Amino acid sequence: MxxxxxxxxxxxxxxxxxxxxxxxxxxxxxxxxxxxxxxxxxxxxxxxxxxxxxxxxxxxxxxxxxxxxxxxxxxxxxxxxxxxxxxxxxxxxxxxxxxxxxxxxxxxxxxxxxxxxxxxxxxxxxxxxxxxxxVSPKVHLSDMNLTQGGLLRVQIENIKPDQTVEFDQTIVDEVIQYRIDRTVYAMIPFIYWVEDGQYPFIIKLGDGEQSSVIYDSVLHVTDRAFSVQNLTVDITVAAATRNDDAYTEYHAEFMPVRQTSHDKQLWDGPFIQPIEGRLTTDYGTRRRVNGELTSYRHNGIDLAAPTGTPVKASNSGKVVFSKKLILTGNTVMIDHGLGLFTYYLHMDKRNVAVGDFVTKADIIGEVGSTGFSTGPHLHFTVSYHLTNINPLTFLEWDGEWPN
Ligand SMILES: [Zn+2]
The missing domain is CATH 2.60.40 (Immunoglobulin-like)
Structure with a gap:
């Protein structure tokens, strides 16, 4: 019909x-x-x-x-x-x-x-x-089990422009976040003095009036043994490089550089070790200098190598510091974006200037023994903004966000 x-x-x-x-x-x-x-x-x-x-x-x-x-x-x-x-x-x-x-x-x-x-x-x-x-937010975390000096990476997808992400945690004062389109990126660095134990970790989504929990779990931090190193430094070198002027200069010039970072990811894949060299001082090592125990904790790794050994950029990024300082000698810092920095101390020569964009493995300088140093070596540090993390565990990362 x-x-x-x-x-x-x-x-x-x-x-x-x-x-x-x-x-x-x-x-x-x-x-x-x-x-x-x-x-x-x-x-x-x-x-x-x-x-x-x-x-x-x-x-x-x-x-x-x-x-x-x-x-x-x-x-x-x-x-x-x-x-x-x-x-x-x-x-x-x-x-x-x-x-x-x-x-x-x-x-x-x-x-x-x-x-x-x-x-x-x-x-x-x-x-x-x-x-x-x-669309509900999706939370990805790199690892729930961390050691002191570790770096937790967090990626949260599907965040709307009027929504905010809040972290309830006690590891760092403030979780610094980067937002690209609908995704929030953040890293939580575990400095050497974060005690081992269980840390509640809660992520909330706020819309101005209310907030709702989108992630609720516990992070496990395990202990790492930190050694004490006895350092004998020529007293004239020590006096010339480790004094009030040296620390004042270091804090005034070097520290503020890591407050802000490039708002896009500049690194590409895994970070590389800047030189082949013998590890002489590990991350977090305490020091006794000329017999006296210092409050200092070694914030990176020392790699011994002959003067003149080329130093490679650990990854691509922008040079944000290049200067000779009393304490750290010839010093270069690279901003890799989204809060990640690497820096290179005590070099004999620097090949780069502030503002330069470098590609991973570019030669940025040469190994030396400038500043407070006992012999030719490269001091290499990795930090998330102001917090220095363990370079050796960091170098095991593939450079990808958890997904
Ligand atoms: Zn060092």
Whole structure:
């Protein structure tokens, strides 16, 4: 039996999502239909002035099914985004996966009745509606088990522009975050004096008024043995390089550089050890200088090598410090972006200037024994902003964010 339509009410288009059925708003119609007596009638072209959009909220990657109550129409679906109109392909059963956006996306649906010899209605009906895809944040952590000197890396995806990420933890005063599009990147450095034990680690998502927990777990920090090193330094060298002026200069010139970092990732893959050399002083070592125990903890690693050995940039980045200081001698610091820094001390020569962009393994200087030093070696430090971490465990990282 041929369908007929008793008035100008066009067939309905409905979207189904789970148990929900939503009727999109009918925006325009122009079609010809047949009455029971066989007479053809054209509906008046109608265009609605007021736009009322039905908004359907769906979960990420869930599909919506489009159905029509007629028998021979075809359906076309377009999404209107800020970047333009996107044709949406319907699968065989008439379903599609809505686009992800920070806001509800407007969809235009067309029900098309093609020309036919069967006396069936011919024409087009345009519908309008919005679909909002609710995307939940995804939290990725590099490792739950850390040693003193370790670095926890956190990536949180699907954060909307008006949302904030808060960390509830006691390891660092403040978790410094970087946001690129919808992703938040942060690192939590574990300095040598973080005690072993269990540390609750909670991440919350705030929207200005409320916050909700999106991650709740416990970090396990294990102890590392730190040795004490006896250092005998020529008293004239010690007096000339380790004095009030040396520390004042170091704190004034060198320390502020790591407060801010490039807001994009500049490093590429794993970090490399800047020279081949014998490890003479490990990270976190305490020191007794000329018989006296100091409060100092060695903030990097010392690698002994002959004067003139080329020093490679551990990874790509921007040179943010290049100067000879009383305490640290010829000193270079590279900002690798998103809070990561490496620095190189006691060099004989420096090949780079502040502002230079370097590529991983570029030669930035030569090994020497300038500043407070007992012989030719490279002192290499890795830090997340002001917190120095263990370079040797850091060098095992592949440079990728957890995912
Ligand atoms: Zn050192």
């Amino acid at each position: 041929r369908p007929y339509y008793p008035d100008y009410t066009a067939p309905n288009l409905v979207l189904t999502y789970g148990d929900l059925t939503v009727e999109p708003y009918r925006l325009k119609e122009q079609w010809t239909y047949r009455l029971v007596n066989g007479q053809y009638v054209s509906s008046e072209a109608r265009e609605q002035a007021t736009a009322y959009f039905e908004t359907l909220t769906v979960s990420e990657k869930h599909s919506v099914k489009v159905m029509e109550s007629g028998t021979h129409g075809t359906i076309e679906v377009r999404a209107v985004t800020s970047d333009g109109v996107v044709e949406i392909e319907l699968s065989e059963d008439g379903s599609f996966v809505p686009l992800v956006s920070d806001e509800a996306v407007d969809y235009q649906l067309m029900l098309i009745y093609p020309e036919n010899d069967l006396g069936l209605p011919v024409g087009e009906i345009a519908y309008d509606m919005s679909i909002y895809v609710h």
